[in-house]
Amino acid sequence: MFDSQLEIQRIDKSNELRNLGVNPYPHFLKRDMKIVEFREKFASIANTEEKKSDEIVVLAGRLKLKRVAGKSTFANIEDESGNIQIYYSRDSIGEEDYAKFKKNLEVGDIITVTGYAFITQTGEFSIHASNIKLASKAISPLPEKFHGLVDIEMRYRQRYLDMIMNPEVRSDFIKRSVIIREIRNFFEAHGFLEVETPMMHPIAGGANAKPFITHHNALDVDRYLRIAPELYLKRLIVGGMEAVFEINRNFRNEGMDLTHNPEFTSIEFYWAWHDYNDVMDLTQNLIWAVMDKLGLDKKLQYDELEIDFTKPFARIKYLDALVEIGGLDSEIINDKDKILAKLKADKFEVNEKLDLGHLQSELFDNYVEAKLIDPTFIVDFPIEISPLARRSDENPKIAERFELYIAGKEIANAFNELNDPLDQFERFKAQIDAKNAGDDEAHEMDADYVKALSYAMPPTAGWGLGIDRLVMILLNKKSIRDVILFPAMKPLNSDKE
Known part of the structure; x- marks a missing residue:
């Protein structure tokens, strides 16, 4: 079932998390609001000098992007309502958790993020994380982000992946x-x-x-x-x-x-x-x-x-x-023989045993x-x-x-x-x-x-x-x-x- 190299690697990371005391599939996790509600609540933040560190909020979503820069990480999570950038560092979430998630947290995983609203130096509205919890570990990797899921058959067969x-x-x-x-x-x-x-x-x-x-x-x-x-x-x-x-x-x-x-x-x-x-x-x-x-x-x-x-x-x-x-001749539409002749002349297949009403239906469907x-x-x-x-x-x-x-x-x-x-x-x-x-x-x-x-x-x-x-x-x-x-x-x- 899960036999690709990437899936095997993710199963190994899931087991490693268990060994570190982290349940890859915990329950009883809560969020305070959806991402769109978080954006609306703290929309008044206008620049990097402002932050809402006194208002701590829990968000949740699927990890769609992760970029590690040494002791800091920028990532992106998405829920039903939208997406948002998250920022966390060794100092903000603790050295032990940072090392744990740096290695074992991957795109596709679902997480909760506790933190406050702020704007980064590049001007992006974000959440500054003080705590991250794994809510559900993804074993199957998502399609490569630049090409996405474009195969139409796969999109219909795996609608859940299509929506992700x-x-x-x-x-x-x-x-x-x-x-x-x-x-x-x-x-x-x-x-x-x-x-x-x-x-x-x-x-x-x-x-x-x-x-x-x-x-x-x-x-x-x-x-x-x-x-x-x-x-x-x-x-x-x-x-x-x-x-x-x-x-x-x-x-x-x-x-x-x-x-x-x-x-x-x-x-x-x-x-x-x-x-x-x-x-x-x-x-x-x-x-x-x-x-x-x-x-x-x-x-x-x-x-x-x-x-x-x-x-x-x-x-x-x-x-x-x-x-x-x-565009049919009015003399044709009530005459079975003329309808049959017209349909045959225009290369439409037709059952000659049909009654007048069904032949008129053939005309309607085709013309x-x-x-x-x-x-x-x-x-x-x-x-x-x-x-x-x-x-x-x-x-x-x-x-x-x-x-x-x-x-x-x-x-x-x-x-x-x-x-x-x-x-x-x-x-x-x-x-x-x-x-x-x-x-x-x-x-x-x-x-x-x-x-x-x-x-x-x-x-x-x-x-x-x-x-x-x-x-x-x-x-x-x-x-x-x-x-x-x-x-x-x-x-x-x-x-x-």
């Missing part, structure tokens, strides 16, 4: 937590109740996706890691809860790319006595609130794009987008999606690709549904919920036919959900938003792995995904 070497990574994940907290606060402020629903489902439902399958030994039945919480949340609406939301993980046994990870974080909500127009307004206000919380400019840079959040988000109907944004840069609501989807959405009263071929796109990425999916149990039953039957025809992502029959609807669900609108993708855009990250602490990775020395 790249403080901005820690900062990004702190911002991610701020985003999630603001989303939660926003919904609670609007009268929603946060709930929890099962993570293991008897039926894979709520979205078109391939599930992970596990086995429940006590019940001796297969279970599916949930692909979406939708059908359970809507059962709560039937039960009389009128505004509910859940922030949690979903699992989809599908491919991985810049915007897909097999487990991801989403929020779903369901809102009785509202429609998808209300949900569009709420979504827009939510994103503005999150941006305000982060202090982001409303004209946001994302990769090489500038995204304009300053004006109300555009709303365009699905079929209109095929023509106005995708429209990547062009939706500024926040845009695409409204009124083909009913064939919307098995849980309510049909339009004006046009039964259309579902009262929208998706939000930003920077060419789908961020949210919403619709007026189908609450007709007979229509839902027939839609599930159609999904079974699609599954039997080879559609692995089609819904299965959920008889209990249909039964729930039979007790009557009020007019309801619902919505799901991919938190990881939203964080990607707000923090200007091109890969979903940059916003997930521990993304899925191919096993080392394996060709398996």
Whole structure:
């Protein structure tokens, strides 16, 4: 396990410290404040003549730099909040401790520092140490400081090391937590109740996706890691809860790319006595609130794009987008043969057995999606690709549904919920036919959900938003792995995904 020469040397130093009566892994150590709080408290020190020797403080952090100059040492420690230079000498901490730490204290170790604030002759704000204690000995050395940790695979596999070497990574994940907290606060402020629903489902439902399958030994039945919480949340609406939301993980046994990870974080909500127009307004206000919380400019840079959040988000109907944004001939979009011919002519692979709605979806994916840069609501989807959405009263071929796109990425999916149990039953039957025809992502029959609807669900609108993708855009990250602490990775020395 620890077989490199440097690790063996550090283990030897750890044992030497034990022989000297120093526990390399003590407990019950305390600090008085974080480094940023220390800087703020003593910010009034302006020059080398000033010091706060009468105010002794204990700080703690990881040793990131150590420079020995004979009887004195300059070092740098870092905690979650920032870093600071420390100064200690043989006189300040004692000859015995100085000799002990001069030899055995190394970059990567975590220490506590007792001392006072002062400014060095070079003008650097520092802490003058009168006592140093080892809090945790690092056996594995940190990467060489001038090159840092740049191997992207290692950064994802060893996120802890990534955060040690790249403080901005820690900062990004702190911002991610701020985003999630603001989303939660926003919904609670609007009268929603946060709930929890099962993570293991008897039926894979709520979205078109391939599930992970596990086995429940006590019940001796297969279970599916949930692909979406939708059908359970809507059962709560039937039960009389009128505004509910859940922030949690979903699992989809599908491919991985810049915007897909097999487990991801989403929020779903369901809102009785509202429609998808209300949900569009709420979504827009939510994103503005999150941006305000982060202090982001409303004209946001994302990769090489500038995204304009300053004006109300555009709303365009699905079929209109095929023509106005995708540049397709209006005579093509409602004709299966012409759609197939167009897709083939442009070298796109397509299943000729697809129905019209799914073929229109192929057009949207290939000609429209990547062009939706500024926040845009695409409204009124083909009913064939919307098995849980309510049909339009004006046009039964259309579902009262929208998706939000930003920077060419789908961020949210919403619709007026189908609450007709007979229509839902027939839609599930159609999904079974699609599954039997080879559609692995089609819904299965959920008889209990249909039964729930039979007790009557009020007019309801619902919505799901991919938190990881939203964080990607707000923090200007091109890969979903940059916003997930521990993304899925191919096993080392394996060709398996």
